[in-house]
Amino acid sequence: MSFNFKTVIAADADLSSKDQETVNAAPTGLLMSNYFTIKDPTNNSSDSSFRFKSNSAFISDNNKVLVLAHGTKTNSADNTGMFDGSVTNATGSYGSAWSNMSTAFFDASKPQTISAWLSFGSGGGSETINGQGLALVLQNNPNGSTQMGAGQQGLGVYGYDKTTKSSLINSSDVAKTAIQNSIALEFDTQHQEIMTDSPYPPIKYSGRETLLTSENYSMNGFDTKNSSVSAPSGFPDKTSLGSGGAFGHIALTYPANPNTYYATNTQYGLTGVPTDTSYPFTKAYSMFHIHRREADLADDTDPNKNPIVWHHLTFKWMPSDDLKTATVSYSYNDKDIDGSINTSSDRTDENITVDMGQLGTITKGSKIYWGFTGANNNLNSEVASKLVSVESIPDLVNTSVKTTLTDKTLNKVMYDDPDSGSSNDGTDRKVAADDELELDYKLTYDSGREDWQDIVAKIKLPKNIKYDTANNSIGTIKYENGDSEPIPSSAVTTDGTELQTINYQFLQNLGDKSAKSKIADIIINGVAVNDTKADIAVENQPAVFTGSNDISSTSTPDFTIMYKKDWKLNLTNKMSDPITLIYQQDNATLNLDTNLDYTGKTSPNFAANDKIHYQISLEGHNFTYDVTVPADSASLSNEIPLRKIIEDAGIDFWSLFPNNETQQVTITASDNDGITSNSATYNVQVEPNHLLQMNADEYLQFQTINYVSLKDYIKRANDYDITVTSYRNPWKLQVSASELTNGDAKFNGVLVNKSSDNTTVLTNNPAVIASDANSYDKETTTSIANLNNWTADTGLLLKNYGLSSSKQYSGTLTWTIMDYNDSL
Structure with a gap:
């Protein structure tokens, strides 16, 4: 050239x-x-x-x-x-x-x-x-x-x-x-x-x-x-x-x-x-x-x-x-x-x-x-x-590299920000021995006049990790276009200090000219190793990616592998099962009571200022909640404000707790030493905020009388009833009746509601005939016939005013169920 x-x-x-x-x-x-x-x-x-x-x-x-x-x-x-x-x-x-x-x-x-x-x-x-x-x-x-x-x-x-x-x-x-x-x-x-x-x-x-x-x-x-x-x-x-x-x-x-x-x-x-x-x-x-x-x-x-x-x-x-x-x-x-x-x-x-x-x-x-x-x-x-x-070189090839270390066991991601030098992962950077770890070196081609060419990776691997070398590969390069290539185990060398280094040349360039992908992820998996009786601080290790027209570098975050603990952390659900949640109730909360204690740990079981990390699973969503131990104690009780946690994550609370369903919430806890508890399950039963339903028999029939009959009241010929089902909802029941007719002929009388005390005309006159001011904590069904003590001579009757043509008359009853005194 x-x-x-x-x-x-x-x-x-x-x-x-x-x-x-x-x-x-x-x-x-x-x-x-x-x-x-x-x-x-x-x-x-x-x-x-x-x-x-x-x-x-x-x-x-x-x-x-x-x-x-x-x-x-x-x-x-x-x-x-x-x-x-x-x-x-x-x-x-x-x-x-x-x-x-x-x-x-x-x-x-x-x-x-x-x-x-x-x-x-x-x-x-x-x-x-x-x-x-x-x-x-x-x-x-x-x-x-x-x-x-x-x-x-x-x-x-x-x-x-x-x-x-x-x-x-x-x-x-x-x-x-x-x-x-x-x-x-x-x-x-x-x-x-x-x-x-x-x-x-x-x-x-x-x-x-x-x-x-x-x-x-x-x-x-x-x-x-x-x-x-x-x-x-x-x-x-x-x-x-x-x-x-x-x-x-x-x-x-x-x-x-x-x-x-x-x-x-x-x-x-x-x-x-x-x-x-x-x-x-x-x-x-x-x-x-x-x-x-x-x-x-x-x-x-x-x-x-x-x-x-x-x-x-x-x-x-x-x-x-x-x-x-x-x-x-x-x-x-x-x-x-x-x-x-x-x-x-x-x-x-x-x-x-x-x-x-x-x-x-x-x-x-x-x-x-x-x-x-x-x-x-x-x-x-x-x-x-x-x-x-x-x-x-400006505008020739612009690239960036970011490395993350993920503790897949604890669902914890760690990284250092190359632009600021700060530790932006927000974690305590502690993992437990035997935790599954994943290293991800993400190479991104941002822009340029040329593709990023002839990339050679020199990756120094963090110590105290047993790397997965299944199928004779130390890791995999996954390209944006879906291609992948294994990094053979033969690409790894080990020096006198047991530090392992990968030297490997990519099979593909990165870019948008002749290259097929702009992004490549190098994925390397392993397990944290600590067989000692003390925590091990794992130093960060560099990775340099040298192309013929650009060089980029990064490093893993430093982290600590805690020594193996032989005690257990026990998590207990302190609440009755199921937990009742009223759907869309004003100011409703869902605070889950927990209790933690240890088996086999000497005092102080919980040390002041230690961190307890809760992981919460619900309907395919994962949430976290951290608390600080207030004082040395043998057990620890915490209340997890689940509704606040969900809404702080930008999720509609009631979308996860729909009406008339039971949802299961699973919680695990881990302590400052990386000990993870058993899972505790909370069944949350979502009940309606209130319920008001009415059901009336389809037909109300009256006795047949001689057209010259002078009876004041005509009795019911069938067992007619209306029921009202309510939940947290006082109510009142109103009814009105149309005139009884047959063609052009009208019955000479009206429909009434008769009790021992008075009689109320219902024809063309809406009237409340029953009510209940109680708010029940469970669904309650009320028979109006029973509530009003209907007998053969009381309840819905026909009031006869005089002679009517000998015909079969019919009309319409209109029932209306309403909130009691606008109580809601």
């Missing part, structure tokens, strides 16, 4: 022995010559006083590392035209490497991610040993591959604060010598402060001792703090003049914005302040830093106090829809050298809203340069080269 740009690959023998060790220890990176170009700068070539005209950067001979600032070496061209030997090599070493626009451009109109490893050298007890630092830079210039700013405090990206003993150039001229149309994230390993008791002196770049006023200096004070100076208009929140950090700081900057550079007072020549008469300067430029964060860049150590040589950086760019602003998110020290997620306090995470106008005009599809610049001071012969190893 060939590329149409210049690269510089130097023999690593040109590096110091310490730098060579650092390069050799670099994490696996992409081939730098495929994606970066290194050229001499041209943007400041016409300024004779600008001393930074070469580029000391090169690519290591293994093609995996960008060497930006090469120890103390400087190009002889930087000294051309100097008349004073004291300024030789004053520029220090500096350099830049820019993305190739054919293979590694940055589309500023789209979300982008850059993942890289940075190395600054160790502090060695003095911040000057490995100053100055490096910067990740975005820039939008036609000749971007030849852009560079000043060295020394300029880090290869900022402007030159040209100063003489009689004048200070204006901020616009400083900004013109910076990389134009740029945004930088600086990692500054030396604090350039001019207001301390021992300020770094100005640096002389050219001139004669006999021409004091024409000598050119840098005031060397870009980090000078002055809290009384307000941030420029339009700069982001948390913008401050200067920065701190004994061994480094991180900040975002606008290198080509004149407002970035602010002339502040110096310590030199001030009344009452010790004055070095050799440097009678009263003003110097400091820089506005955005979201500055102190960080031990060049003097960092791991938890075991070992020097940290390589530091991981994840940089994310999220533009707004209107392309006016973007959110820059970065995580520094977010991964350890083996690729595992770093969750310790030396990690730095920031989110910053930036002005995209600093990059010039950005439209949809704007392709801009990105790259790294770096610089060293010349104060120490041991200064380390500034190094970068890149894992991911």
Whole structure:
């Protein structure tokens, strides 16, 4: 493969022995010559006083590392035209490497991610040993591959604060010598402060001792703090003049914005302040830093106090829809050298809203340069080269990897968030010996110009797990399209510490170009092992997925396997069976009483502040409820508020407890030691909220009489009755009757309800003939004939008014059942 740009690959023998060790220890990176170009700068070539005209950067001979600032070496061209030997090599070493626009451009109109490893050298007890630092830079210039700013405090990206003993150039001229149309994230390993008791002196770049006023200096004070100076208009929140950090700081900057550079007072020549008469300067430029964060860049150590040589950086760019602003998110020290997620306090995470106008005009599809610049001071012969190893190229392949560890026995999921470094699973990370465990490494191709190709997995497996190797496989890769492939057991190697490592190349690429799937899950199953008498803390283990065009890594969460316990946890249902629940009753609750005790456990059986975890199963749904033991006790009673738990989960309570059905709820409990109880069952019988029903016999018949009969009342000829069934519902019963007719003929009389006390006409007159004010706790059926003590001479009768034609008459009874006194 060939590329149409210049690269510089130097023999690593040109590096110091310490730098060579650092390069050799670099994490696996992409081939730098495929994606970066290194050229001499041209943007400041016409300024004779600008001393930074070469580029000391090169690519290591293994093609995996960008060497930006090469120890103390400087190009002889930087000294051309100097008349004073004291300024030789004053520029220090500096350099830049820019993305190739054919293979590694940055589309500023789209979300982008850059993942890289940075190395600054160790502090060695003095911040000057490995100053100055490096910067990740975005820039939008036609000749971007030849852009560079000043060295020394300029880090290869900022402007030159040209100063003489009689004048200070204006901020616009400083900004013109910076990389134009740029945004930088600086990692500054030396604090350039001019207001301390021992300020770094100005640096002389050219001139004669006999021409004091024409000598050119840098005031060397870009980090000078002055809290009384307000941030420029339009700069982001948390913008401050200067920065701190004994061994480094991180900040975002606008290198080509004149407002970035602010002339502040110096310590030199001030009344009452010790004055070095050799440097009678009263003003110097400091820089506005955005979201500055102190960080031990060049003097960092791991938890075991070992020097940290390589530091991981994840940089994310999220533009707004209107392309006016973007959110820059970065995580520094977010991964350890083996690729595992770093969750310790030396990690730095920031989110910053930036002005995209600093990059010039950005439209949809704007392709801009990105790259790294770096610089060293010349104060120490041991200064380390500034190094970068890149894992991911913006827009080429954007991927993510997330690992979860699931305790399938306890239904518990554990993971670390790679974006924040926090433990976001919300569990106590404790599993019991013999619990079934599942590791899931989920690889996702998010976007890109190419598929993620030639992926090789290097997975270090957590210890103290007996892995399932049935069918001679250690695990399975499941692709999004339904394909799967076993990972053979032969892919596993074991070292002298019994640590197992999988080395396996995927049979499929991931992506949306030629690849069939964008997602692959590596599933590995096993059983937790602890045969000791103490809990075992299982350390997290890394997994690195190296493709030819992208590298991603992750790690398992750390967790604890508890030792085997020989006692039992007993769960008892304290409630009567079944439990009655009134359907849709106002303010109805379902609180399940439980009791826990142990068999074979010595006092205290339950220790104060321990956690008890309840698992609740119902109708295919699983819920959890946790309580804290209030005090040492032999037994523990808890009330589980099931309705609240269900509704907090966003589920309609009554959908799980329908009317007139019995539902079974199963509960198990587990303690702080992972002991799981027996299952307790609760039968919940759902009864109607209230019930009111009526049933009337179909026909009411009366005796046959002679048409000339003068009887006052005609008796019933059949045993007619009406029944009312009620539940939690007082009622009253109303009836009315139509006239009795046969064709045009009408019966000369009316239907009445007769009792021993009175008689009520019912024909064309609705009337209440029965009622019950009681609310019964069980279904109750009432016979109206019995309730009203109907006899042959009482109840529903016909009142005869006189002679009627000899015919068979009929009519209609209308019964109405109603709530009693609106009691509901």
